[in-house]
Amino acid sequence: MIQFKEVGLTYPNGFQGLKDVNVTIEQGEYVAVIGLSGAGKSTFIRCVNRMNEITEGELIVQGQNVPTLNKKEVRQMRRSIGMxxxxxxxxxxxxxxxxxxxxxxxxxxxxxxxxxxxxxxxxxxxxxxxxxxxxxxxxxxxxxxxxxxxxxxxxxxxxxxxxPSIILADEPVASLDPVTAKAVMDDFRTFNKELNMTVIMNIHHVELALEYASRVIGIRAGEVVYDGPASDVNEAVLSAIYNGQLPEEIGGE
Structure with missing residues (x-):
């Protein structure tokens, strides 16, 4: 299990990469993280294996409070997290x-x-x-x-x-042609279903995200504005994520 509890990340220059993120991801989920470039998608997934250091809140990964781990413990944790x-x-x-x-x-x-x-x-x-x-x-x-x-x-x-028990994927198909991209996405789905691996993927291709992931997290300006089943994503949700228009019926964090 991965738990973000009121997580924030502020870079040394003062820029807020993440703001008050509260997300729980169960083992075996396939999660696509979508949003505009610079919204915080990569920041979000790279916090899980502490490639990025959070500055506020708690981040629990497989029972360990990630920000409190020493260097040796971080190395050990990363053995179970593929990137x-x-x-x-x-x-x-x-x-x-x-x-x-x-x-x-x-x-x-x-x-x-x-x-x-x-x-x-x-x-x-x-x-x-x-x-x-x-x-x-x-x-x-x-x-x-x-x-x-x-x-x-x-x-x-x-x-x-x-x-690993968790795979983090940072735009893994962005540089591939459509046919090859789908083949690679098929591989991720196979690992998720057959090996019960948690897959958290930052991806620009919304169509692929909705086709392959079971859950979508939408991030805008460092904030989670949608977190729910991929099957529930519609034009209103996408508008909230990409245009900042957040109708009450969508909800969000």
Whole structure:
């Protein structure tokens, strides 16, 4: 479970990234976070793994109060939280398999990190993850020889290999063509349904958000203005999120 309790985030320059956010996300939910550029979508999801530090309120993730964790505890927490980025964040001159094996590096002793030594079990987990996303045949291909969609699947496999219970996705399909984007979204849905992973996705494509997510959180100027089932999102809701017109019947936080 993830609980935002009156969470606020003010940057050093005084800009408010989040304002009085109260949201609870249960394990196994598929949540799409939508809103204008700069509304606070990325800020919201990056608070979950403390890539962004909240300045007000409480943020409880899997029973831990995130702002109070020390550096070692944050590293341990992040092992159960996968992160997928728009830019893939891969080592392009390395093979696909080596990129997936990177997910194990934080837990390795120093000597194994230095020499890049991985166990047979770790290699098998990496290959299984590649098989799940349908690119096992690319295991020994260099990443810079892959298409954008294939690279995003490598990033997904890297996340799967660490066996997270939560996946945070920051605009994961923004740079992909429509067909490839839907294929990657299919992968997220599979992980959510088959592995009971919580998926929290910041996404610009409203149509994809409504098609794949079960729940939508709409953020405007750092505030949650809609939080409800994707099936209930209509033009009035979208107007509230993108134009700031908030009819009483929509509600919101």
């Amino acid at each position: 997928v980025f728009q830019s893939f964040n891969l080592i392009t001159r390395a093979t696909v398999l080596k990129n997936v094996l990177v997910s194990f590096v934080p837990d390795l002793p120093v000597w194994r990190k230095v020499f890049g030594i991985f166990t047979k079990e770790e290699k098998m987990k990496a290959l299984e993850a590649l098989d799940r996303v349908g690119i096992l045949d690319k295991a020994f291909v260099r990443v810079d020889q892959l298409s954008g969609g294939q690279q995003q699947r490598v990033a997904l496999a890297r996340t799967l290999a660490q066996e």
